[in-house]
Amino acid sequence: MNRRFLAMTGAAAVITSLAACGGGDGGGSDTEGILEGASITVGSKDFDEQLILGHISRLALENAGADVTDEINTGGTDVARAALTSGNIDTYWEYNGTAWISFFQEEDPIPDRIEQYEVVRDRDLEENQLHWLEPAQFNNTYALAYQADAAEDLGSPESLSDLADIIANDPDLATLCVESEFSARNDGLPGMEEAYGYEFPAGNVTELDTAIVYSATADRNPCNFGEVFTSDGRVSALDLVVLEDDLGFFPLYNPSPVFTDEVYSEYGEQLDEIFNPIAEALTQEAMTELNERVSVDLEQPQDVAEDWMSENGFI
The missing domain is CATH 3.40.190.10 (Periplasmic binding protein-like II)
Known part of the structure; x- marks a missing residue:
């Protein structure tokens, strides 16, 4: 947010x-x-x-x-x-x-x-x-981000709402890396999916240790999108693009x-x-x-x- x-x-x-x-x-x-x-x-x-x-x-x-x-x-x-x-x-x-x-x-x-x-x-x-x-x-709220170099391949999404089109039209690109807490918390992935009206395809969500989420997202392996924290220094260091929480789901x-x-x-x-x-x-x-x-x-x-x-x- x-x-x-x-x-x-x-x-x-x-x-x-x-x-x-x-x-x-x-x-x-x-x-x-x-x-x-x-x-x-x-x-x-x-x-x-x-x-x-x-x-x-x-x-x-x-x-x-x-x-x-x-x-x-x-x-x-x-x-x-x-x-x-x-x-x-x-x-x-x-x-x-x-x-x-x-x-x-x-x-x-x-x-x-x-x-x-x-x-x-x-x-x-x-x-x-x-x-x-x-x-x-x-x-230090939650966010989803992707590698800047992947923008063209992903259709240059700017907001979390933009993920709906990717999930619907090209689900193979809708891969997500998260850490375990985010995958289960109601202020994490389940609540976000409910708020935005979509769900990442089964098998497209990978749980990793927090630090590995950042490198996996930057490398696009195994995911194009990753859960990040907005005050984390790795966001800018790895040239990640943070998607706007346009519905204001994530709390302060x-x-x-x-x-x-x-x-x-x-x-x-x-x-x-x-x-x-x-x-x-x-x-x-x-x-x-x-x-x-x-x-x-x-x-x-x-x-x-x-x-x-x-x-x-x-x-």
Whole structure:
């Protein structure tokens, strides 16, 4: 889905103004030592962007004086969520669209990033006593893409709606590579097919590891189209063309640090002070560059996170 920013008023304006107080001007240095005595376990999901975000949290909390247990690379979405709700970890970054569609089983995404965040924040607090901090600026939603050199062969599709003609008229070209979560989630392939009124032919969908989806799509082997994340650095590095989500099916996926009630109840004010400026600084451009350094340049997530945190004055 395209990122959509509507005019922000009320609480949304307050959120933005709070975040602007930190930023990359060294404001993060004021948080040194404010969590002395706290013990916090940090987790993350198991793909590159999440590993970076996990290390950003670890570094921020360590800089604030907390005793941090590193459980980064906890697992997939369900595993990370279960670890948080059970208290095995105290925090990880989760995407508001994932909570809205997968956790809360809602069908209609909310196009305004602040409103989407607020309804998720309020509902998860009420139902699960989990605290969502301010969302990052970037949106890492799902998309389908193809190799730019394949445009002529594929009829130069521009949107997800254009896939209907390919599936109907030349189904041999309608081959798709996805990772396992996308193939089963209702905010993934099944829901997308229902929303757009078509279905990829049986046998034309191949499940691969996330990283291999990108290379397989770029090589057109075994697929012409692939599931991608919009903030992934491999999209531009591999010259992939992202299809427009012209019906607005995919939700916004702005991530927030999510904390257990036990930790937030004691240290909420300090956690907001630490993480709000970080969330403001995590723009689409910034996160894409960080992802590219890990996914394309093969740098270590912890090194990339440390560089960014230092360069922006957060540690």
